Amino acid sequence: AQKVTQAQTEISVVEKEDVTLDCVYETRDTTYYLFWYKQPPSGELVFLIRRNSFDEQNEISGRYSWNFQKSTSSFNFTITASQVVDSAVYFCALLNNNDMRFGAGTRLTVKP
Amino acid sequence: DTAVSQTPKYLVTQMGNDKSIKCEQNLGHDTMYWYKQDSKKFLKIMFSYNNKELIINETVPNRFSPKSPDKAHLNLHINSLELGDSAVYFCASSQGPPGLPGEQYFGPGTRLTVT
Numbered sequence: 727a728q729k730v731t732q733a734q735t736e737i738s739v740v741e742k743e744d745v746t747l748d749c750v751y752e753t754r755d756t757t758y759y760l761f762w763y764k765q766p767p768s769g770e771l772v773f774l775i776r777r778n779s780f781d782e783q784n785e786i787s788g789r790y791s792w793n794f795q796k797s798t799s800s801f802n803f804t805i806t807a808s809q810v811v812d813s814a815v816y817f818c819a820l821l822n823n824n825d826m827r828f829g830a831g832t833r834l835t836v837k838p
Numbered sequence: 839d840t841a842v843s844q845t846p847k848y849l850v851t852q853m854g855n856d857k858s859i860k861c862e863q864n865l866g867h868d869t870m871y872w873y874k875q876d877s878k879k880f881l882k883i884m885f886s887y888n889n890k891e892l893i894i895n896e897t898v899p900n901r902f903s904p905k906s907p908d909k910a911h912l913n914l915h916i917n918s919l920e921l922g923d924s925a926v927y928f929c930a931s932s933q934g935p936p937g938l939p940g941e942q943y944f945g946p947g948t949r950l951t952v953t
Binding site: 759761763765769770771772773776815817819821824825826828830831 | 873879880881882883886893895926928930932937938939940941942943944946947
């Protein structure tokens with residue numbers, strides 16, 4: 727069975743701190759895709775990234791970076807120099823064989 | 839110009855009714871999706887669809903059905919509404935085949951309340 731675990735329910739940091747959101751997944755398949763989404767307090771959903779299981783290169787996009795490690799079945803998300811606008815709920819998701827599972831989300835609060 | 843729009847934004851209705859939520863995208867994308875977010879913020883993909891293929895999450899009751907009059911629209915029809923259908927429903931679109939979301943653009947969501 728597939729499963730995504732975001733063990734951190736809530737994280738609070740002060741602006742400019744770095745923060746890492748953890749995502750651990752379970753799947754028996756060798757081909758799968760991993761995603762991160764952001765949901766700000768306004769409620770909309772924002773797609774952040776998609777990675778496939780054959781590409782373990784870390785990804786960096788501005789202050790955002792993602793660390794994919796198959797050995798530990800993790801796809802962690804780091805925000806460098808956090809800002810108040812980063813405050814949101816972040817969801818990790820796993821897709822394979824048309825079955826998509828979401829983690830429960832991590833609520834990040836960045837205080838000024 | 840809104841990329842993905844949904845109507846209505848809020849929908850309050852009684853149990854047993856049939857309702858529809860409309861979704862339109864002006865991005866020229868091939869594939870559209872419906873997601874459900876329940877009161878505990880849990881997210882679930884319900885459908886992914888293009889003009890050739892519909893992928894249904896097997897956990898979705900058959901009271902829910904997507905209807906696509908054309909490539910730019912994917913409406914969600916719900917029959918015999920139940921209290922547990924209360925949630926926020928998000929429409930999204932992306933390029934590429936259904937079942938493999940690429941960069942997705944989401945609508946603002948429709949909050950459905952069933953009383």
